[in-house]
Amino acid sequence: MNITVHRPGDLTSADRAAWTALQSKAHLNGSPDLANPFLSPEFALATGQWRRGVRIAVAYEGGEPAAFFPFQRSATGVGRAIGLGVSDCQGLVHGPGFAWDARQLLRACGLVVWEFDHLVGGQGPFETGASGSFPSPVMDIDQGYDAYLGHLRERSPKFTRTTLAKDRRLARDHGAVRYVHDERDPEVLAILMGWKSAQYRRTGRSDRFAHPWISQLVRRLFHTRSDSFAGILSVLYVADVPVAAHFGLRSERVLACWFPAYDPAFSRYSPGLVLHLRMAEA
Template structure:
C-alpha cells in the first residue's frame, strides 16, 4: 500500500474532495455505514483543531486516493479513533472493493495499537480483536415520512398515538408548536448545551460540556457548512419558546444524532419524542436515508427505531510492548463497564445510584 500521513492542515483540497465523494457514493455502492458524518473530513479536521495528535493517512492506488484513515496518536504510538468518546462511527473510508492489511497500516501510521468503540460494519481487517459488538438504532426515512409513521404505528401503536396526542396538547396548553430543522441562532445552541449539562448532572453522569475540547468542537461544527456536511441544530418551539433541541451532524444521506435535550418544565409533553418525529419528517423531505440514533440502550430509541446497525468496540495491535501494556490496562475497565451496561440486574442498580448522586449534586 502507498500510504502518506498528514496533519489535518496539510490535507489538500483534492484529497478532501475525493474523501467526500467516497462518502456521497457509499449508499449507492452498498456501504451506507461509510456515509456517517462522523467519518467525514470535516469532522476529522474539526477534531484536529481541538485535540493534539490528529493525523490522516491517505492510501493511494496508482496515484489516486483509495482510502482515508483518521486517527489520534500519542507520543508513545497509542492510537485512538478520531474523537473517541464522542464519535458514533469509526473506521476507514474507502472506495468499493478496497482491501487493506491492518498491521501494515498501523506501522505506516506509527501506531502500536488503535483503539475504537464505534467501529462500523464491513471493517474486517480491524475486527481481529473486538471485545464486543453493540446495536446502534436507526430511523429509516428513505421511503418518506408517511411510510415511517405507518411502520411506527404498526410496531408501537400506543407510543405513536400518545406522542402525537401530546404534541397537540402542547399546542393547546403552551402555544403554537413550531419546528425549525436548521436553527442558526448560537444562543439556542447555548440553551441546548445548558439543558444537556443539567441532564448529565441530574443523572449522575460526567458533564461532557465541562470538557473544553468537547464544547469547542460542538461550537466549531455548528459553524461548519460544506455542500456535503454541516452541523445541524434542530429545535422544537412552543409559543416562541424553545422547549426541546438536538445538535447533530449531517452528511449527504445520514443524520448522526448526538446531543438531544429538553426543558424539564415541559417534560409531561414528551417534547424530546415530538422533536425526533419532526426531525424524521424533515429528514425525509430532504431525501435523507436514515437518522442514526447512536449506540446505547434507551427506551426512546427502542420506540423510534426501524432497525439497527452494529458497531464494535476493541482494538487492533502490532507486536509491540506498548500494545501489550495498553491492552492490559484498558481491557479490565472496558469489560467491567460493558458488563454493567449489558445486564439489567447490574445496570439498573448502578443507574439508580448515579441518579441519587445527581440528586445530591442538585441540592435535593
C-alpha cells in the same frame, strides 16, 4: 498500496474532495454506513483544531486516493479513534473492493495499537480486535416520512399514538408549537448545551461540556456548512420559547443524532420524542 500520513491542515483540497466523493457514493457501493458524518473530513479537521496528535492516513492505489483513516496518536505510538468519547462512528473510509491489512496500516501510521468504541460495520480487518458487537438504532426514512410513520404505527401503535397526542396537547396547553429544522441562532445552541450539562449531572454522568475542547468542537461544527456536511441544530418551540433541541451532524444522506435535550419543565409532554418525529418529517 502506498500509505502517507498527514496533519489535518496539510491534507490537499484534492484529497478532501476524494474523501467526500467516497462518502457520497458509499450507498451506491454497498457501504452506506460509510456516509456517516462522523467519518467525514470536516469532523476530522474540526477535531484536529482542538485535539493534539490528529493525523490522517491516505492509502493510494494507482496514484489515486483509495481510503482515508483519521486517528489520534500519542507520543508513545498509542492510537485512538478520532474524537474518542464523542464520536459515534469510527473506522476507515474506502472505495468498493478496497482491501487492507490492519497491522500494516497501523505500522504505516506509527501506531502500536488503535483504540475504538464505535467501529462502523463492515470493517473486517479491525473487527478481530473488537470485544463486542451491538446494534445501532436507525430511523430509515428513505421511502419518505409517511411510509416511516405508517411502519411505526404498525410496530409500535401505542407509542406512536401517545407521542402524537402529546404533540397536540402541548399546543393546547401552552400555545402554538413551531419546529425549526436548521436553527442558526448560537444562543439557542448555548441553551441546548446548558440543558445537556444539567442532564448529565442529574443522571450521574460525566458532563461532556465541562471539557472545553468538546464545547469548542461543537461550536465550530455548528458554523461548518457545505453541500456534503453541516452541523444541524433542530429546535421545538412553544409560543416562541425553546422546549426541546438537538444538535447533530449531517452528510448528504445521514443525520447523526448527537446531543438531544429538553426543558424538564415540559417533561410530561415528552418533547424530545416529539422533536425526533419532527426531525424525521423535516
